[in-house]
Amino acid sequence: MLPRLKLSTCAKFVTVLVCLLFHLTSTQLIINVKNQGGDVVQENIFANVTDDTVTLEFQRSDGTLVTQVIDFRNEVQVIKALILGEEERGQSQYQVVCFIFHFPKDSFISSDAMSKLRQKNPSAIRLPEQDLARDNYTMDYNVILQHSGVFSPHVADLCAEAKEATYVRHEDLTVWSINQGIPVTTYLKALRKLPKTKQRSVKNEVADSPKNNIESCTGSKKMWLPCNCHLEICIGWYPCSLKYCKGKGQTKNSYVTYRCGIKTCRKCHLFSYYIKEKEQCMWDE
Template sequence: MMLGQLIVNVKNKGGDVERENIESNTTADTVKLEYLSKDGTLVTYFTDFKTRLQIFRVVVPWEEERGIVQNTPQVLCFITRFAKNEFISSDAMSKLRQKNPTAVRTPEEDKGLEEYMLNHVVNVDKFAMLSHHLNNICHDAVDSTYMKDTDLAQVLKQDMQKIRSEMKIPEVQQLSRCKDTSEIMKSCLCQYQLCIGWYPCGLKYCRGKDSAGKVVSYRCGIKTCKRCILFEHPAKQKMYCLWDDL
């Protein structure tokens, strides 16, 4: 087993510096990136290369000034599939070495805003087979873990219409946006946006000549990117999507 760890400082949209902790595990074939935002939200970005699933978990503090007081923060999990060559491998990540940990990093490429409509509420216990890590990461998001029905059907190798009927997936087209809903206890369509300010997104290759003078290609570094993601999902009540008003 090979473990790797990087600590990276990166500026967010507001100009504040956030510290990302990136861990790779070659045996589990996973990479975990985690950071704490200025408003106290803990963001975890977990990539499972064996199942080609990425899990985003956000732990959001309750806003007491909004009149809702809770002892525990709100936890959301978003699960999506990813393309085979979208990230560098956990093995390549584990070989990265820390250089100047106090420096503020700037990504080479901004991938812009990605949008996902996640219309299915995943029962974490029932669908633990999606990833061996799902229970560990999303155990506090029992009724707030979301996934697209087509992704779920593809992973489980089942018919999408059967998935929709058996799981009673809500028709999100019939829901109003939470920001347009006045009733705090009414279900609505919620949007949540997060950004990963810096992550290794690919390998760099250079061209040179070997001892015989033949032109060869060799790995000479990593490419880094920034990505922002907008998740749209059904909220059982507007009170679980208060940020949508902002």
């Protein structure tokens, strides 16, 4: 017969077991990154092998809290920005926006590889090895959060505070539809179409601009009218791929390939999206 354990002993055992299981499925790295302005930003990177996700979080120098979640199973990347209000303009509250877009699996190391990374010098200031080109995203839809599971099971919780400000673009729907085998119409049921953006003129030709097209917030003085906001989010440092080296094999003139490190990158994303009032986009001057 097994000995009986006191309640306190059981509680301690359960706590240790939970902590051990969490440690086995989720690991964290803290990285000090120097941005292009010379400031040092602390990134927290979590890898969860069970969910097959990687989460990267940091706070910009302007106070904006950025969370990036990569869902490898669904080829989905979510970037959430919690933006503080500008007190000098009478904004006492913060706002949250979320952007969902396709994520190529080979543009970030896997959650398993990420969970195995260790730091020899945690206090070191990191710089990325490569600065990748900026991607521009024009968002076409609002996501209805209660139906967001069609994209990823992690969207609803992550973007709970962005009920009216979670966005996706049409071209990503096509990619997911092909890769995941889900009809585009299934995605569309979870979305609301956004008003069109007013097109800029090209050379000497004036683009068609119907009355319902929305102007850019940039330079707009009409605080209470809708406009098209722009928000740039840069991930200053992340492991974008693995490095492989060659070594001598067991036989003469033979070689073996083995993993010998990581390559790090910097990536910027410029999001363009519809808002109901210019006041929600005061940074876009």
